[in-house]
Amino acid sequence: MxxxxxxxxxxxxxxxGAVQAMLDEIxxxxxxxxxxxxxxxxxxxxxxxxxxALDSEVALRRDLVTKLKRNSDCEANLSFLGxxxxxxxxxxxxxxxxxxxxxxxxxxxxxxxxxxxxxAWFEFSSQLGALLNLDVVQLPVYSWGCANGHAVRMxxxxxxxxxxxxxxxxxxxxxxxxxxxxxPSEMDSHIEVVSVxxxxxxxxxxxxxxxxxxxxxxxxVYFENPAYLGTIETESAEIARLARAAGAETIVGVxxxxxxxxxxxxxxxxxxxxxxxxxxxxHMHCGGGVGGFIASRDEARYVHEYNGFLVSVxxxxxxxxxxxxLACPHQNxxxxxxxxxxxxxxxxxxxxxxxxxxxxLLGPDGFRxxxxxxxxxxxxxxxxxxxxxxxxxxxxxxxxxEFVVNFDDTGETVEDINASLRKHKIFGGIDLSNQxxxxxxxxxxxxxxxxxxxxxxxxxxxxxxxxx
Amino acid sequence: xxxxxxxxxxxxxxPLVMEMGRPGGRGQLFxxxxxxxxxxxxxxxxxxxxxxxDRPELPEITEFEAQRHYLHLSQMTLGMMGISLFGTCTMxxxxxxxxxxxxxxxxxxxxxxxxxxxxxxxxxxxxDFDVILRSLSGMDQFIFQAGGGADAAYTMATVARxxxxxxxxxxxxxxxxxxxxxxxxxxxxxxxxxxxxxxLPLEDNGYPSLDALKAAVSDKTxxxxxxxxxxxxxxxxxIKEWVRIAKEAGALCFxxxxxxxxxxGKLCARELGFDACxxxxxxxxxxxxxxxxxxxxxFGCSDELAPYLPCPVVVKNGDRYELxxxxxxxAGKVREYWGNVPQVVKAYAWARAMGAEGIELASDISVVxxxxxxxxxxxxxxxxxxxxxxxxxxxxMTRWSLGPLTEETGVGTxxxxxxxxxxxxxxxxxxxxxxxxxxxxxxEAGELWSKEDIDHWIAVVAQIAQEARENPELVKTAPHxxxxxxxxxxxxxxxxxxxxxxxxxxxxxxxxxxxxxxA
Numbered sequence: 001m002x003x004x005x006x007x008x009x010x011x012x013x014x015x016x017g018a019v020q021a022m023l024d025e026i027x028x029x030x031x032x033x034x035x036x037x038x039x040x041x042x043x044x045x046x047x048x049x050x051x052x053a054l055d056s057e058v059a060l061r062r063d064l065v066t067k068l069k070r071n072s073d074c075e076a077n078l079s080f081l082g083x084x085x086x087x088x089x090x091x092x093x094x095x096x097x098x099x100x101x102x103x104x105x106x107x108x109x110x111x112x113x114x115x116x117x118x119x120a121w122f123e124f125s126s127q128l129g130a131l132l133n134l135d136v137v138q139l140p141v142y143s144w145g146c147a148n149g150h151a152v153r154m155x156x157x158x159x160x161x162x163x164x165x166x167x168x169x170x171x172x173x174x175x176x177x178x179x180x181x182x183x184p185s186e187m188d189s190h191i192e193v194v195s196v197x198x199x200x201x202x203x204x205x206x207x208x209x210x211x212x213x214x215x216x217x218x219x220x221v222y223f224e225n226p227a228y229l230g231t232i233e234t235e236s237a238e239i240a241r242l243a244r245a246a247g248a249e250t251i252v253g254v255x256x257x258x259x260x261x262x263x264x265x266x267x268x269x270x271x272x273x274x275x276x277x278x279x280x281x282x283h284m285h286c287g288g289g290v291g292g293f294i295a296s297r298d299e300a301r302y303v304h305e306y307n308g309f310l311v312s313v314x315x316x317x318x319x320x321x322x323x324x325x326l327a328c329p330h331q332n333x334x335x336x337x338x339x340x341x342x343x344x345x346x347x348x349x350x351x352x353x354x355x356x357x358x359x360x361l362l363g364p365d366g367f368r369x370x371x372x373x374x375x376x377x378x379x380x381x382x383x384x385x386x387x388x389x390x391x392x393x394x395x396x397x398x399x400x401x402e403f404v405v406n407f408d409d410t411g412e413t414v415e416d417i418n419a420s421l422r423k424h425k426i427f428g429g430i431d432l433s434n435q436x437x438x439x440x441x442x443x444x445x446x447x448x449x450x451x452x453x454x455x456x457x458x459x460x461x462x463x464x465x466x467x468x
Numbered sequence: 469x470x471x472x473x474x475x476x477x478x479x480x481x482x483p484l485v486m487e488m489g490r491p492g493g494r495g496q497l498f499x500x501x502x503x504x505x506x507x508x509x510x511x512x513x514x515x516x517x518x519x520x521x522d523r524p525e526l527p528e529i530t531e532f533e534a535q536r537h538y539l540h541l542s543q544m545t546l547g548m549m550g551i552s553l554f555g556t557c558t559m560x561x562x563x564x565x566x567x568x569x570x571x572x573x574x575x576x577x578x579x580x581x582x583x584x585x586x587x588x589x590x591x592x593x594x595x596d597f598d599v600i601l602r603s604l605s606g607m608d609q610f611i612f613q614a615g616g617g618a619d620a621a622y623t624m625a626t627v628a629r630x631x632x633x634x635x636x637x638x639x640x641x642x643x644x645x646x647x648x649x650x651x652x653x654x655x656x657x658x659x660x661x662x663x664x665x666x667x668l669p670l671e672d673n674g675y676p677s678l679d680a681l682k683a684a685v686s687d688k689t690x691x692x693x694x695x696x697x698x699x700x701x702x703x704x705x706x707i708k709e710w711v712r713i714a715k716e717a718g719a720l721c722f723x724x725x726x727x728x729x730x731x732x733g734k735l736c737a738r739e740l741g742f743d744a745c746x747x748x749x750x751x752x753x754x755x756x757x758x759x760x761x762x763x764x765x766x767f768g769c770s771d772e773l774a775p776y777l778p779c780p781v782v783v784k785n786g787d788r789y790e791l792x793x794x795x796x797x798x799a800g801k802v803r804e805y806w807g808n809v810p811q812v813v814k815a816y817a818w819a820r821a822m823g824a825e826g827i828e829l830a831s832d833i834s835v836v837x838x839x840x841x842x843x844x845x846x847x848x849x850x851x852x853x854x855x856x857x858x859x860x861x862x863x864x865m866t867r868w869s870l871g872p873l874t875e876e877t878g879v880g881t882x883x884x885x886x887x888x889x890x891x892x893x894x895x896x897x898x899x900x901x902x903x904x905x906x907x908x909x910x911x912e913a914g915e916l917w918s919k920e921d922i923d924h925w926i927a928v929v930a931q932i933a934q935e936a937r938e939n940p941e942l943v944k945t946a947p948h949x950x951x952x953x954x955x956x957x958x959x960x961x962x963x964x965x966x967x968x969x970x971x972x973x974x975x976x977x978x979x980x981x982x983x984x985x986x987a
Contacts, residue, residue: 007597008826010561010629010754012918013833022840030860034835035734037703037860044736049603051596055825060821061565064813068574070589077586081579084804091496093531097538099567106759107557108546108897112950113889114475116544122970125486129969130486130525139760143804154658176801180778184629187662188636225518228640234515263518284568286590287580287805287810288762300963309760312966313973317945319480320952323956326967333618333656335901338665343656345618346750350758353538360485360534361495369498376501379509379691393854397517407844424584430581453502456503 004337008055025358033401074284078455079427082402082446083228084144084173084276085284088257089450094281101442103353111314115351118324121311124352127359129279131259131367133266136297139309140348140355142275145174146223147274147292148253149181150342154272154294154305155220155249156191158340164211165221165248167205168195171228172435189297191219203395204402205230205239214246214422220272225262229444230402231395233268240269256280256293258400260367261375271297273324277351278317281358291348307332307342309349374401374426377456378447385445385462390467394442401448405429408468410442418443420466472924472931475550475892476949478543485527485537485968487654494527499605508897513577525971544951547759552894555865555910556699557653557915558748558834559731559949562638565575566817570810580805584790590809591630591789592781597816604827605725605745606738612749613778617726618653621693621777622721623802625661627744627769628691630703630776631719631720632800641690645719649700649875652900653695663690670904674855680708685717694874695724697731699900699910700854701838711741719771720744728752728866729914731825733828744769754818755811762808765816766900778802828904830915834864837913837922842866844926845911848933852875854905865912879936879943881907886944889933891928 007015013022019031028034042305066194071095074087081087098104103117111118125137125146141147152164166175175193182191197209203224214221221243233239240250252270254262257279265273277291278284281468296302303310312327333340362370386393390410393403405413416426436442447456485791499790500506507896512519529537552559570576575590584591591671598610614620625644633640643667646657653721666684675698684693692714697703705708723745727754737745748761749755757763769777778801780791791806822830839861845851850873853866874880885895897899936943944953959965967973 003831007820008829010654010821011562011826011830011833011915011957012921013837013915014829018919019833019836022836026836026837026839026843026861028839031832034832034839037697037863038731039705040733042608043734044739046606046736046739048733048824050600050824050827051820053826054820055826060563060817061569063820064566064817065572066567066815067589067593068546068569068572070592071574072582072586073573073575073577074579074582074972075573075577079579079582084579085579087577087579092533092534093538095541095571096535099571100539100542101562102542102547102549103544103565103759104543104756105562106744107552107554107559107757108760109546110886110889110895110947110950112886112947112952113546114759115951116482116541117547119482119484119544120538120541122968125968126486126970127526128483129971133522133524133548133632134969135972135975138968142619142761144616145804147802173801173804177804180626180800180802181660183662184633184638186633187629189662190485208886215676219761227919232515232518234517236518248584254571258809259520259524261514261520263520264522264524277850282577283576285576286587286809288579288807288809290804292492298963298968303963303968304884310968312958312959312968313970314955314957316953318806318956319954321952322484323955325957325960327960327968329960333652337901338655338659340652340656342660343618343622343653343678346616346748346757346763348615348758348762349760350762353759355885356485357534357538360527360532360537363489363493363495363526365492365494365528366496366498367524367526368520369500376505376509379513380501380505383508392623393480400514414786418583419856422585427579427582427586445775446768449498459836 022210030400035224040056046099054169058081067135077425078425078458080429081427082168083430083444084171085287085290086279086446087284087450088279088448090281090283091361093361094354097357098350100353103350118311120353120356123313124323124356127356132293132295133264134273135457136303137293137295137304139311139352140306141291141356142295144253144274144276144292145177147173147294148178150307151251151272151274151294152191152220153179153181155251157299157305159219161217161219163218164193165194165196165218167198167223167227169198169203169229195346202398203229204233207238208236211242214242214248216247218246220247220249220251222251226258226400229404230399231398237268239289259372277355280355282351282354293353303328303333305341308344308347322328341396347453373449377451378403380453381447384456394439402444402446404439404442405445406442412442414441417466421462424462472891472927477951479951480540481543482540484970488533489527489529491528494532495529495531495534548894548895550892550894551917551925551932552911553911553925554894555723555912558751558914560754560914561881562627562754562918563817566814566865575810585608586710586787591782592814593813594744595784595789597812600819601747602770604732605768606736608771609744609774609781610766611777611781611813612616612764612766612767613764614759614767615803617706617746617748618657619802620767621724622657623652623767624660624804625658625663626799627773627776630660631773632690641688643688643690643691645684645689646694649698650693650695651724651889654699654724658693672857673701674858676706678706678709681713681860684721685714687718689717689719691720691722693722695726697727697863699867701866702855703863710738715866730831732831734831743773749811749815753815755814761813764808764811779976780806833915834913838862838864838866841913841922846910848930850933858872865910867905869897870907872935873936877936877940879940881909883943883946884932886915887932887943888928889947890949893925893928920987950959
């Protein structure tokens with residue numbers, strides 16, 4: 001027993017006498033006695049070396065806030081960073097709901113004691129299904145990249161094939177996760193990740209190269225809409241048709257905030273759809289706001305390959321409201337351990353609730369307005385930046401919220417330009433120079449509904465100034 | 469018997485949000501593009517082939533209606549607002565101070581690709597917490613990319629792949645050895661990573677024999693993954709010998725520290741010989757669980773394995789904190805970016821608020837409280853402790869069985885869980901698969917709950933046991949005062965009936981003719 005003199009606010013039984021009362025009840029002479037299973041020589045020899053406790057809330061808060069204030073954030077600066085984590089507006093009601101202690105601290109109850117949570121989950125899947133025009137939406141997995149990993153492995157199991165085709169202009173962050181899921185080449189169940197060339201004039205997939213690589217060993221074609229560099233695949237239906245003709249699954253990654261203005265993937269032949277949940281009402285959280293959804297048509301051969309939680313409506317034994325429970329629970333790893341479909345565990349389910357609230361707030365007109373606003377401001381930004389001497393927009397007219405800005409003719413590196421912009425409290429776009437050398441000295445800029453026309457002019461004017 | 473407090477859950481008979489609202493109703497408006505924007509870019513910006521023509525079938529409700537609806541749903545969620553002694557998950561208080569700190573723009577509105585100059589605060593917290601975990605485990609480096617305990621187990625499997633590939637032995641080291649009662653995430657992630665799983669059976673003492681381990685490990689073994697103590701509350705006293713045997717065969721040894729609460733400050737994974745371990749920050753370290761994430765599986769390892777960690781790794785150079793992406797032997801990412809950063813900050817806050825003394829006291833309290841609970845449960849007829857041959861005191865949780873009571877009354881553990889909610893008590897955790905004892909349940913008191921809470925919880929269990937004998941139907945048809953009654957299970961495995969979205973439900977049940985995408 002340690003020598004703590006004051007009860008700790010987070011430990012009821014640290015109050016004087018509580019531990020002793022329990023020891024008396026169980027007939028133990030000391031605390032050490034309850035650890036009797038552990039052999040003496042297993043106890044640690046090196047004492048714990050931790051910083052002094054901040055056991056008062058006032059001291060703890062001071063420490064946290066002091067440290068966090070050493071960050072400089074995207075509200076104090078004007079940020080154009082995107083690529084998988086995007087600065088979108090989070091409605092205040094979303095923050096209130098995900099902060100509700102019943103949702104935030106919950107673990108797992110019964111279908112009745114967690115009825116409200118399960119309904120919110122079902123409403124997430126239902127509303128996302130309405131945006132995607134698809135009937136099955138799983139609760140989100142850890143991230144978009146993880147969703148892609150699971151989706152590709154679904155396709156590999158369904159087809160018995162072991163190759164996936166992806167765009168040569170894929171996000172290296174998501175691609176690294178996909179490669180992890182596809183296993184190293186030394187392993188028997190390795191899935192080969194093969195790049196498909198892109199058209200240099202549009203950034204879109206080269207359909208000739210796609211057709212040439214679509215052999216009978218291809219499990220799936222994966223493409224994104226909008227793609228990593230913001231471009232829109234205008235021939236999505238043709239890509240899906242080619243994949244289907246080759247017996248491969250079509251997996252499409254979509255940005256859900258684009259779906260008020262862009263065609264639903266269920267309408268152009270996608271078999272499995274993945275995407276990020278962070279744009280649906282989750283703060284960037286330094287990358288800790290990400291989650292990834294997986295959706296498909298409602299066919300048993302797809303449903304029986306999902307790895308995680310599928311929430312289904314269920315009737316109850318009484319007249320009254322519908323309940324909600326897990327469909328096909330035995331196929332996940334909780335039910336079947338190593339024989340389950342991949343694995344599941346704690347995921348990002350609180351963000352499903354954020355997404356449900358967000359989608360219900362926006363409604364059909366909100367998503368349309370949001371999409372129209374984003375694409376208009378992004379194109380405006382591309383126009384203004386393209387007019388800065390030495391700056392070129394690589395694909396100026398085919399993008400949604402992100403676009404590639406090339407600085408080759410400025411004679412400066414993206415790194416130097418971004419350093420100059422930072423002095424003006426602007427975070428320039430992500431440096432692609434090393435990531436995609438074929439694009440030269442380029443950066444990926446992101447514009448959303450939080451960027452006003454004045455913000456965009458400030459960026460263009462500052463860029464002119466720092467490039468002088 | 470003392471009278472138990474009465475309880476009734478909120479029951480709003482709440483419609484689905486998709487059924488609410490009215491045409492044209494709005495909950496959120498966006499400005500039109502500024503005139504100069506509209507003039508510069510025009511309209512029809514989405515290529516015609518990809519421009520949406522249908523209106524998504526989303527609700528059209530006011531902002532207040534959305535708020536009220538989801539508040540109603542939160543009220544119809546018990547969510548540890550009763551007494552949740554949910555074993556294996558270590559229910560703790562989740563500090564609001566930490567929660568609010570992470571909602572500040574200095575963290576919530578931070579992008580992971582910002583220049584490190586603008587990230588020094590959060591990097592400092594992550595580094596400081598890494599150092600705290602190093603002290604608790606003896607490991608040399610922690611990362612936080614894994615989005616939960618299972619993802620940390622997967623991280624271990626990917627690090628093992630990279631380690632063996634680097635030695636040219638991945639084609640030979642193809643097996644992962646574990647116990648049948650290890651958490652399902654260990655065998656499942658190893659299998660998904662491409663390893664063959666070898667499950668060791670349990671002996672009467674509660675853990676696999678050394679002979680079984682010796683027979684299982686060989687020059688094919690890539691790694692072993694093991695938890696200790698297990699969910700029965702049994703500590704494997706031969707664990708040092710396990711590690712020695714496994715390492716003699718060349719295997720890597722991973723300590724799944726999911727059940728860390730009873731041994732924190734007492735054991736040091738590295739001193740026991742392990743190469744790597746993981747901590748679940750959303751249970752042991754006081755970050756909230758979110759009803760299933762966002763969570764963090766903090767993965768720590770020795771210097772020998774550190775080159776294979778997923779990138780980036782937070783490092784300190786002098787007074788400056790950096791993200792190290794230049795690790796050529798890295799196993800590759802298990803998830804984008806560097807983890808659920810707000811949860812890491814909350815776990816840091818927990819560790820700082822507790823301090824070394826508080827952490828050691830918490831493990832004392834959690835093991836004492838569990839033994840107190842064991843004594844009280846043993847006094848209720850019809851309940852049986854797992855592994856009755858084990859006479860030593862259990863660790864921070866104990867697996868129990870309702871087997872004798874079920875034989876006598878027909879009332880099982882799921883019935884009990886349902887009935888508990890009627891008393892405002894969070895349904896108990898039964899057991900992971902496979903069930904090693906009949907009708908299992910697994911309580912864990914931890915350091916949060918008071919002796920009075922534990923007594924209340926025991927009284928409810930005793931009350932339900934009495935009801936099972938006097939009126940078993942009452943328990944088997946429970947719950948009775950919850951938002952909904954028991955579910956009919958017939959939809960969950962039936963493709964004609966399951967409905968994972970409202971559009972699917974309307975199509976199948978209401979005969980709606982809406983299509984479900986182009987096949």
